Amino acid sequence: xxxxxxxxxxxxxxxxxxxxxxxxxxxxxxxxxxxxxxxxxxxxxxxxxxxxxxxxxxxxxxxxxxxxxxxxxxxxxxxxxxxxxxxxxxxxxxxxxxxxxxxxxxxxxxxxxxxxxxxxxxxxxxxxxxxxxxxxxxxxxxxxxxxxxxxxxxxxxxxx
Numbered sequence: 001x002x003x004x005x006x007x008x009x010x011x012x013x014x015x016x017x018x019x020x021x022x023x024x025x026x027x028x029x030x031x032x033x034x035x036x037x038x039x040x041x042x043x044x045x046x047x048x049x050x051x052x053x054x055x056x057x058x059x060x061x062x063x064x065x066x067x068x069x070x071x072x073x074x075x076x077x078x079x080x081x082x083x084x085x086x087x088x089x090x091x092x093x094x095x096x097x098x099x100x101x102x103x104x105x106x107x108x109x110x111x112x113x114x115x116x117x118x119x120x121x122x123x124x125x126x127x128x129x130x131x132x133x134x135x136x137x138x139x140x141x142x143x144x145x146x147x148x149x150x151x152x153x154x155x156x157x158x159x160x
Contacts, residue, residue, distance in 0.1 A: 004044060011040035011089035019085045028081065031071055035086025039064035043090065053117070054124045060090055061128025069136040079136075083129060092121040 015036025016029060024032050043060040050056065068082035095118040102111035 007044065008037050008041055012037040015085050015088050018088045022081075022085060024081060024085065028075065028077065031075070032082050032085040035064055035067050035071070035082050036089045038067055039086050040089040054120045057090060057092070057121050057124040058128040061087070061125045062132055064090070065129045065132040069132060079133070083133075087125065087129070090125055092118055092125075095121055 012033050016033035018036075019029050019032040039060045042063045043056050046056040046059050064086040065079075065083060068079045068086055071082050072079035095114065099111060099114040099118050102108075102114050
């Protein structure tokens with residue numbers, strides 16, 4: 001249990017730090033960071049249901065995108081702000097590291113296997129973001145109105 005809490009806190013802090021780097025406005029820092037915690041929480045929860053990493057990444061990605069799209073409409077800013085910051089905990093950096101380690105050791109069989117896994121995780125993340133975004137776009141066009149407006153630029157001209 002302590003390990004799960006530590007992972008969730010780390011996901012939140014990682015998303016928060018990236019949001020700071022991304023120059024997210026102060027009032028949007030908490031919701032942007034909570035998205036990372038939510039995404040990693042769903043990933044961990046899916047671990048109880050399946051041992052398939054690709055499925056866990058896909059479902060977590062779908063949930064984080066629905067969260068981001070919904071939140072963007074509520075606070076009237078681009079969903080990208082929340083999608084990018086919330087997806088930070090899901091970036092398959094460890095898998096990519098393992099892929100490169102096998103390559104450097106000249107273990108081509110392990111390299112090929114791990115490279116395929118890394119690519120599948122990245123595709124699951126991308127496709128998991130694509131479907132909800134497309135559905136939100138279709139609903140937006142079907143509604144015929146502009147349900148979100150771009151946020152006014154801050155003092156540096158950024159729309160964050």
